[in-house]
Amino acid sequence: DQQVKQNSPSLSVQEGRISILNCDYTNSMFDYFLWYKKYPAEGPTFLISISSIKDKNEDGRFTVFLNKSAKHLSLHIVPSQPGDSAVYFCAATNQAGTALIFGKGTTLSVSS
Amino acid sequence: EAGVAQSPRYKIIEKRQSVAFWCNPISGHATLYWYQQILGQGPKLLIQFQNNGVVDDSQLPKDRFSAERLKGVDSTLKIQPAKLEDSAVYLCASSLNRVNEKLFFGSGTQLSVL
Numbered sequence: 001d002q003q004v005k006q007n008s009p010s011l012s013v014q015e016g017r018i019s020i021l022n023c024d025y026t027n028s029m030f031d032y033f034l035w036y037k038k039y040p041a042e043g044p045t046f047l048i049s050i051s052s053i054k055d056k057n058e059d060g061r062f063t064v065f066l067n068k069s070a071k072h073l074s075l076h077i078v079p080s081q082p083g084d085s086a087v088y089f090c091a092a093t094n095q096a097g098t099a100l101i102f103g104k105g106t107t108l109s110v111s112s
Numbered sequence: 113e114a115g116v117a118q119s120p121r122y123k124i125i126e127k128r129q130s131v132a133f134w135c136n137p138i139s140g141h142a143t144l145y146w147y148q149q150i151l152g153q154g155p156k157l158l159i160q161f162q163n164n165g166v167v168d169d170s171q172l173p174k175d176r177f178s179a180e181r182l183k184g185v186d187s188t189l190k191i192q193p194a195k196l197e198d199s200a201v202y203l204c205a206s207s208l209n210r211v212n213e214k215l216f217f218g219s220g221t222q223l224s225v226l
Contacts, residue, residue: 097167
C-alpha cells in the first residue's frame, strides 16, 4: 500500500513556464514533507521541505504548498529551466523519526 | 564537506552469488540508511541505523540481506544469495539525527543480477 503517491510519471514544460508537480499521501501521521531531485547516475539531492504547521514554503524559484485537509502537496518551479530536467521525488516522515517514505517520482522535462 | 561515499558504483553478479556494498556517511551523522531503488520506483527503506544500533529493519529480507554498522560509522550491506529481483540501485544516506532531518544520499551502487 503506497503511503506517498505521485500519480504523474512525467511532465513536459517549456523553458520559462511554470512546472507543477503533485504528491498525495494517505498517512495522517506524516507531518514533515520533502522534495528531492535526482539526475541520472546520481543519488537524490534535497530540494525543499515543509512542516505541517505551514502551508507554504519558498526557496528561490521553488515553492512547496501543503493542503493538510486534502493530504496533498505540490512543488512549483517558476520559471522552469532546462537544468531542472530530472526526476522529482516527494517524501514524507513524522516526529517519531520514521525514515523517509518516497513516492515513485515524476520525470520533469524542460525544453528550451 | 565530503558527501556520502559508496562503493562499488556498479556490480554484475549471477543469481545465487553473494555481494557486498560499502558506505561511509558524512562525518558526524548519527543516522544511516540503506534504500533500494528498483527501476521506475521510488527509494524503499531497507534498514535504518542510529549510531551502531538498528532502528528499523522491518522491510529488510532477512533471509538473504544483512547489514551492519560497526563503531557507528561505516556500514556494509550484504546479499547472499542474490536473486534476479534484487537488481536495483542500492542507496546509502545519512542524516544528523532521526527527526525531521534531510537525508544526504550517496551516488548508489547499481546491481545487476543475471
